[in-house]
Amino acid sequence: xxxxxxxxxxxxxxxxxxxxxxxxxxxxxxxxxxxxxxxxxxxxxxxxxxxxxxxxxxxxxxxxxxxxxxxxxxxxxxxxxxxxxxxxxxxxxxxxxxxxxxxxxxxxxxxxxxxxxxxxxxxxxxxxxxxxxxxxxxxxxxxxxxxxxxxxxxxxxxxxxxxxxxxxxxxxxxxxxxxxxxxxxxxxxxxxxxxxxxxxxxxxxxxxxxxxxxxxxxxxxxxxxxxxxxxxxxxxxxxxxxxxxxxxxxxxxxxxxxxxxxxxxxxxxxxxxxxxxxxxxxxxxxxxxxxxxxxxxxxxxxxxxxxxxxxxxxxxxxxxxxxxxxxxxxxxxxxxxxxxxxxxxxxxxxxxxxxxxxxxxxxxxxxxxxxxxxxxxxxxxxxxxxxxxxxxx
Ligand SMILES: *Cc1c(COP(=O)(O)O)cnc(C)c1O
Numbered sequence: 001x002x003x004x005x006x007x008x009x010x011x012x013x014x015x016x017x018x019x020x021x022x023x024x025x026x027x028x029x030x031x032x033x034x035x036x037x038x039x040x041x042x043x044x045x046x047x048x049x050x051x052x053x054x055x056x057x058x059x060x061x062x063x064x065x066x067x068x069x070x071x072x073x074x075x076x077x078x079x080x081x082x083x084x085x086x087x088x089x090x091x092x093x094x095x096x097x098x099x100x101x102x103x104x105x106x107x108x109x110x111x112x113x114x115x116x117x118x119x120x121x122x123x124x125x126x127x128x129x130x131x132x133x134x135x136x137x138x139x140x141x142x143x144x145x146x147x148x149x150x151x152x153x154x155x156x157x158x159x160x161x162x163x164x165x166x167x168x169x170x171x172x173x174x175x176x177x178x179x180x181x182x183x184x185x186x187x188x189x190x191x192x193x194x195x196x197x198x199x200x201x202x203x204x205x206x207x208x209x210x211x212x213x214x215x216x217x218x219x220x221x222x223x224x225x226x227x228x229x230x231x232x233x234x235x236x237x238x239x240x241x242x243x244x245x246x247x248x249x250x251x252x253x254x255x256x257x258x259x260x261x262x263x264x265x266x267x268x269x270x271x272x273x274x275x276x277x278x279x280x281x282x283x284x285x286x287x288x289x290x291x292x293x294x295x296x297x298x299x300x301x302x303x304x305x306x307x308x309x310x311x312x313x314x315x316x317x318x319x320x321x322x323x324x325x326x327x328x329x330x331x332x333x334x335x336x337x338x339x340x341x342x343x344x345x346x347x348x349x350x351x352x353x354x355x356x357x358x359x360x361x362x363x364x365x366x367x368x369x370x371x372x373x374x375x376x377x378x379x380x381x382x383x384x385x386x387x388x389x390x391x392x393x
Contacts, residue, residue, distance in 0.1 A: 006330040006380050007373045009186040009287065013240075014247050020239030032213070034235030036242050041196065043245040044181065047164070048173035050198035052205035055233030055241075056212055059160040059182025059195035063130075064091035065208040065231070066156045066178035066197060070128045072097045077123050081111045081132040081139075081158070082350065083338045083360040088132050088158045089345070100126070101340040103352035104360040108276055110139030112353055113147055119351040120151045129153050133162035133172050134336070135369070136188065136255070136286030137276045141167050141175050156180070160195070163188050164248050165284040173198050183237070188251050188286050189244035191237040254374040255285035258381065262288050262370060265385040269392055270296035274367075289335065291367045292316065296392065300365070304343070316391035318368040324387050325371075335367040 020036050029035065041053040056062045072078055074096035080089050082101035092099045102119055105112035111131050120126065129148050133139050148155055157176030159165075165172045173179045179198040183191035197208045210216070215228030233241075263273050274289035299310040300317035307319040318334055325332045338360035340350035352358055371384050 003329055003383070004380075006371045006376055006384060008331045008333055008369060008371055010373050010375065011185050011190045011192070012247075012251065012374050014243065016246070017240040017243030020242045021236050022239075024235045024239050029235045031235050032232035034238070036235045036238035037233055040191075040233070040238040040241040040245070043242060044173075044196050044198060047245065047248065048159075048171040048179070048181075048198055050174045050179065051200040052198070052202060054197040054205055054208045054212065055238055056195045056197060056208075056231045057233060058193055058231075059158075059180055059184060060087045060091060061212070061229070061231040062180035062182070062195040062197040063087065063156070063158060064094055064229075065211060066180055067091045067095050067097070067128070067130075068211065069178050069197075069199075069204045069207060070154050070156055072128055076128070077126050079116065079119055079123075079126055079129040079153075080339065081130060081134070082340055083109065083363065084132045084134060084158070084336055085160075086339065086342070086344075087160070088130055089339055092130065098348065099130075099339065099345065100349045100351065101338070101345070102129075103350065103358065104338070104363060105140065105353075106275070106359055106363075108137050108139055108281075109134050109274055109363060110137065111144060112359065113140055113143035114353045115351050116144060116147045118353065120147065120153075122349075122351065124151060126151070127153050128156060130156045130158060131176065132158040132160075133165060135274055135289060136162045136165050136284035137274060138162065138165050138167035138172055138281040138283065140277070145175075154178070159198075160184070160187065161286050162284055164252050166282045168280050174200075177201065178204065183241050183244075188255065188284050189241070189248050191233075191241035191244070194233050194237045194241055196233075251374055252284045255288075255372060258372055258374070258376065259285040259288045261378070261381055262290070262385070266290070266388070269389065285372075287333075287369045287372045289367055289369050290321075290388070291363060292318070294366065297366055302365075314392060318366065321368055321388055321391050324391055325384065328383065328387055330371055330384055330387065332371060333369040335364045335369065337364055 155176035
C-alpha cells in the first residue's frame, strides 16, 4: 500500500466558506454581484491597506487589467521579473507588448535592482515594470522603486504568491501603482479561483470594474465605446474568499512553522532554504524551497521535456530529490523555470547585472520546492525530511 499523498500546497477550509457560499445560494445572489464580493473586496483593502479592490475571476485577469491601466500599447517594451510563473508575463503579451526579462538577485530570488538599472540604460523608453514577490518573499522594493522613479516608470506588483507578507511594515499588494493578488487553489488563501486588482487610484479601480464587466457605458441600452472583458469574480467564489480571510494569519503561521522545521532539519546539509531579508521583510512562507550548494550537485541534465542525472556519493540534484519524493507519493516541484529560458520567449531580451551572468538559471538548476501544505503533520514532514536527507548519502 502506498503511503498517504503529501501535497505541495492544497486548499484548507474552515467552515465559514460554506456558510457564505450557502448564503449566496439561499438569497439567490448566484451572480457576479452580491454581498460576498463587497465583503471580500473590503477585507482585501483592510488586509493590504490598499484603498480600492476589484474582485476578478483570477490573478491573471487582475494582471491583465493592471497592464491595461498602466497604458501599455502594442510593441511597447515592459520589464518583467524573469523567474516566475508565466501568468506574470502573459498579460503583457495579451496587449501585444514585449516583455523584457530582468535577472534575479540571490538574496530574495526576486528582480535584481542592479540589473533593472542596467535595463533602463539599454531601454530608457520603458514605462512599466512588473515585479513579483516569489514564493511569498518580498522583493527589494525600495531599491527597485528608486530605479523606477528615476526613469518615471510605473510598478505593477504581482503579489499573487505573497498575500500577508510585509516589506518594511507595509503589506505586499500595496507597494506598486496597480497591484494584483490571486485566490487560486494552491495560494495562501483561496476562493478555489479568483483574484483582485488593488490600487489607491479610484479612477483606475472604476475603469477596471467597467472593463471587467464588458465595458458597458451608462446608457439605457448596451452601449460600448471600448473593448470589454467578462472578468468579474463570482459571488459564490467571493463567499469562499470572504470565509478564508480571517484565517490568513493562521495559514502564515503554519507555513512559517513548516519552513523553520525544514531549515532546522537541513542545517547540517550542504543546502540553504529560499532566502529573505529578515531585517526588512516578513515573508508569508507560501512555499519552502531548497537550494543545493554547488559543491554538492551531481551531474544533472535537463532537456526540453525531461531530465536525467548521474548519481555520485554525497551529491544530489533537484531531479533526484523530486524523483525520490514522487516514488514515495510526495509532491515537490522544480523552481519556476525562468521566462528567458522558455521557448515561447526565446526571442525576448534578458538583462542580467553583468553580461553572461544568469542567477535565475542557476537557482532553477540547483533549487526545488518542498511540500508546504499546511495540513501536513510533523510525522509527514519527517518523511519528506528523511527522503531528502537520504539523497545526500
Ligand atoms: C498564481 C500566480 C498568478 C496567477 O494567478 P491566477 O489566479 O492563477 O490566475 C500570477 N503570478 C504568480 C507569480 C502566481 O504565482
